[in-house]
Amino acid sequence: MSEALRPAAFLDRDGVINVDHGYTYKPEDLVFIDGAPDAIRRLNEAGYLVVVVTNQSGVARGYYSEADVARFHEHMLAELAEAGARIDAVYSCPYHPKGVVAEYRVDHPDRKPKPGMILRAARELPIDIARSFLIGDKSSDIAAATAANISGHRFTGGDLDDFVAGVLLQADAPIRAK
Template sequence: MSEALQPAAFLDRDGVINVDHGYTYKPEDMVFIDGARTAIRRLNEAGYLVVVVTNQSGVARGFYSEVDVERFHAHMQAELGKAGAGIDAFYSCPYHPEGTVAEYRVDHPDRKPKPGMILRAFADLPIDASRSFLIGDRPSDMAAASAAGIPGYRFPGGDLDVFVAGVLLQAGIAAGPN
């Protein structure tokens, strides 16, 4: 029996979900963007899979490890859980073609603006691509969404929940008060 397909909301991490301090990886440095917890709960309640797609070139640059990224994501998930919200999957790209760590010095298909992380999520999860979208804060996020064939919405900062409510309205989903 196959799972019913769900739309997915792909979210960039740094600058969309959490404040980007520049190579943010320590759980104690995580600060949520205003409205992020409520926005993710809104997406959960609207029936969206919430999937994080994040470039983490700090690994390739030797600033921190993939284990540090996983620890940060576990902390984020725990904090979101306290707000009744959750992320369904995390995809991160530790590669960068100019990295200082040889094993990560790769021009990898997962690194945005390429769509690799989104395409992997399509393969891994029961996603209805025709009803999915991405929210990011950089041109590379918009390019990855376009290359994956889904709409991209550029988050200008401010309250993420207000922004997400507007995106859901554009998508024809009731985004009433939460």
């Protein structure tokens, strides 16, 4: 028996979940955006799968490795779990067409503003894409949401939990990119 489909809240990482220090990858540099753990817990309690979709071009630029990114994500998920919040999956794109590391110098379909990470998650997880949305802080995030035919909501700062509460109030409306 297959798992019932659930809506997903796709969240960008840097600038939405954690403070963007510019190529943030060290676990000790993790600082949550105000309200982020509460926002993720709110999404969990509302029945949403929470999926992180993050460009990590620092790998292609030679600033850090995919293992460094994985370590950061493990730390972030552990810290969120301590706060009673759960991220169901993390999708990370290490590619950049102007990267200095040859194997990552690719114009990859996962790199936002392309929708690859969202579409892959929709294939791999029990996601009801029609009831899903994305929260990001950049125009490339919103463009990826639009390309995946889901609502895109631009977070410009403040308390993420307050922002998510507002998005959830609108979630049943047929809203597209804002």
